[in-house]
Amino acid sequence: MVKLTIDSQQIEVPDGTRLFDACAQVRGEALPHFCYHPDLSIAGVCRLCQVEIEGMPKLTIARNTIVRDEMVVFTRNDRVKRAVQQVLELHLINHPVDCPICDQAGECGLQDQYMEYGLYESAVGVADKVNKRKVEVIGPQVILDQERCVLCTRCVRFCNEVTKTGELGIFYRGDRAEIGTPPGVELANNYSLNTVDICPVGALTSRDFRFQKRVWMLHGTASVCPGCATGCNVRIDHEGDRIYRLKPRFNPEVNGRWMCDRGRLEYKAVHDEKRLSEPLIRRSGGLEAITWQQMWRELTGLLKPGGVSLALTNPHQSLEELVLFRRLALQLAGESQVFGSIAGTEIGEADDLLLAADRTPNRRALSWLELPEIESADLVARSADAHRQRILIYGGDPAADDTVAAALRNCAQLVYFGTHRNATAELATLVVPLSMWAEKDGLFVNGQGRIQRFARAVARPRHAREDWRLLADLLAHLTGEQKLVSLTEVRRFAAAELALAGSLDLSTLPATGLVPDATEQAPAGGER
């Protein structure tokens, strides 16, 4: 342990601690900084974290300094403050101050630091500033503005150290230095939008989010990415009933501070124009909208105990929904006729960072519930069997496969609980509109076997229902048992059904999620 004094306060920290971290401990907030990022190597280029150390003639940057015994450090005196001001002035010398049109405004490091250490009067007039290239497209997702860049090299280090793809570099020297890609190279890796997150200024911005919304108008909801079995923790940024972007949420056990570009665009499906907003019934060949009262009559007429020849769900549904569906499906069909998913679908290629091969968020829950996979050939054979087939499909789009679609076309009754007017909906007799992941609360079990909660961010389409309510209604109707009336009750029911330890409360999970049994644990997205 090392004893030192920071801002006339005694503190004891372990050997080898960086002065930056010790200062943060004393101050309650970090020193001003651009280049430092907890998950990247130390660069020491922005010169903002300067502190005065007694006995040293010049100021030193705290990030690169390792604490010594008896050190006396000042972080808030006039000399330090003046130095930070001057460094900031230098950072801003050629900055275009175009905050009104900059997407970073509102979450910008430069704005934040300037409110505390700004000079407020620039020595260089706007007309005298050196102009650099603006609106430079450097990849499919990222746009670069050279004028706003402060050369902190966070993005360069990210591409070198995290993705190890090395697309970005610093070119030229001195005041002409700029971030860029070598000729013919694009910033096209699947993690490129993380450079936008870590960029402390508005130099790198997202093309997808460009000019969509000012960030201070957005509300954040903690959720989980539904894109693959890793289950990266995300924040859904939304305003009104629209989602504008997904941002990674720190979870050291799952995704750290990163997430992939593919996952960030998962929200698009929520606002797809093919979303189902009304219950539909097939009449004289076409699908017609009906009311929920009519739909309820049709559903209860069709779904009779033992009256369904095949029930199929998919690993996009939440844990609670799958538990309820399994109970319901076992009432409707025999045990050998209830399936969790179609084998071999939604499997892609994994990378060595976060993206898992399994492109569904909740396949682990299917195996917990022992809902088996069905081969698509088997599905075709079963559906083609007889013309009196009654099939219940909950979510997914099995008819996207042509042979399955051809088989499903033959069956007499196809009840589809879904979210989009897709190929399966076009074949269905009854189409029941339900909600997507951002429109409901629920739990996903990721590839590690970690139960993680996602929360409702936006409203459902007009007449769509929350899945668990419909399933609980149907279950109560079929069994005559007491209806489950809250999600807490459904979760208690799910915990019992899964035979989880009695003390396990699915309604109050820790922030990092919960792995109920150590033996269940398996790597989700490879090493991170």
Added chain:
Amino acid sequence: MSFKGLPEGVGDRTQSFRDAGYFWEILRGLGITMKHLVRNLRHTDEMPTMQYPEEKRVYSERFRGRHRLTQREDGSVRCVACQMCSTVCPADCIEIEAAEHPDPSIEKYPESFTIDLLRCVYCGLCEEACPCDAIRMDTGIYEIAADSREKFVVDKDFLLNNDTDGTL
């Protein structure tokens, strides 16, 4: 009539017939009315009543009238869709949708810009918040009339060519 515990005279409602009839006050009030009537008839040019709408009051140049969007020299909209005005607006009456401008030195412009004149409280905070002097309330127009609520929601084209009178 008197009330227990109160000082003498307080709450005492006893009035004479003359006081209770307010005769003197009524006569005095009518006197003032007549005085003004006679004076206005004798000096019609000093009458404060105006013959609106033939005659209109002259307001200060700083009067906040209906909004307008200013233009660049080439006639394009000066607004860069930063949405400071819609952020600061206490009535939440400004809706802006931004889009990419073909000229990279301008970068951003409002694809649509609507103001709901019925919601607007004419506080002028939008003018103050604007970093580009793009929105002004200096038209001096205060007569705003239309025959449907929808017409009070004015769009970018209207605000750019704000030379019409009060009828929307």
